[in-house]
Amino acid sequence: MRAAFYTKTGAAADVLELAELAEPVAGPGEVLVRIGASGINPADVKRRAGWRGVAIAHTRIIPHCDGAGEIVDIGPGVENRKTGDRVWMWNAQGGYSGPGRADGTAAQYIAIAASQTAFLPAALTMEEGACLGVPAMTAHYAVFADGAVEGKTLLVQGGGGSVAHFAIQFAVCNGAKVIATAGSPERADHARNAGAELVLDRHDTALAKRIMEETAGGVDRIIESEFGGNLETDVAVLKPGGVIAAYSSTAVPAPVFPYYTLAARGGAVRVIQSFGFSPEIRGAVAQMVSTMSASGDLHVAIGKTFELDAIAAAHEAVESQQVVGNVVIRI
Structure with missing residues (x-):
């Protein structure tokens, strides 16, 4: 072969x-x-x-x-x-x-x-x-590992990426409001096409302030593609009891963790690695892929x-x- x-x-x-x-x-x-x-x-x-x-x-x-x-x-x-x-x-x-x-x-x-x-x-x-494989499974777990998302507001960082593209679709299809960030007009359009209600410039120095204004108090969950680089913003916009679900930290692989700032919100961090997912998690992803494909909701x-x-x-x-x-x- x-x-x-x-x-x-x-x-x-x-x-x-x-x-x-x-x-x-x-x-x-x-x-x-x-x-x-x-x-x-x-x-x-x-x-x-x-x-x-x-x-x-x-x-x-x-x-x-x-x-x-x-x-x-x-x-x-x-x-x-x-x-x-x-x-x-x-x-x-x-x-x-x-x-x-x-x-x-x-x-x-x-x-x-x-x-x-x-x-x-x-x-x-x-x-x-x-x-x-990796993108859809990572996205599904990041969105749903901490429960249903109906009625919740999710921030998807790096909204123009492959994992983010699935995460936005999964979240929106299940009743969530999604705000995404992107680094270029092309990637911003990509996030909008996936269903993001609002896409903000990830380079904006006032990004955290914009998110707080748009959400009137912050977001319930954050799907994070660059944990170390975005940690300050993420902690600033997370609602009390919220979760940061991070699947990569390439630019800052050993970030300094603001423990007490996050603790003041009762927030949590979930680190995601798709290679270790259980058969039950994988089965849930396969089922959602099949269901959304059949209904025309998966792109x-x-x-x-x-x-x-x-x-x-x-x-x-x-x-x-x-x-x-x-x-x-x-x-």
């Missing part, structure tokens, strides 16, 4: 290779999937780059944890999947509490646990399905599509942060 891989960390153009590799075989509890599309997340490019000095976890890595495809074979013990099923998948490569799997979705085939797949709704293409935003042979350029596009929407590789 045709596959992309790397054997050392570094710049995309320097370490990513393409070659014919042996087609995998579905083992016990696994399905063999012919990949239709492979989604690229920031975590994928960080691992390939050796971000923060993290060493390569395997002798050879086929990158990307998210993807979508068609099941072509079933391993022993699999009862709830069959050949011909269209599925989307998660955690195909890597992990944060350990090395995780070596072989991800940047290949023509993958053997993966049936429990790491969900049925792809008929309304979604393979390319759209490849964008669901998957694809910013740019590449062929497998252009995987280095695809990684560079993600790293540039210039693409609005998900970056996908068509297999």
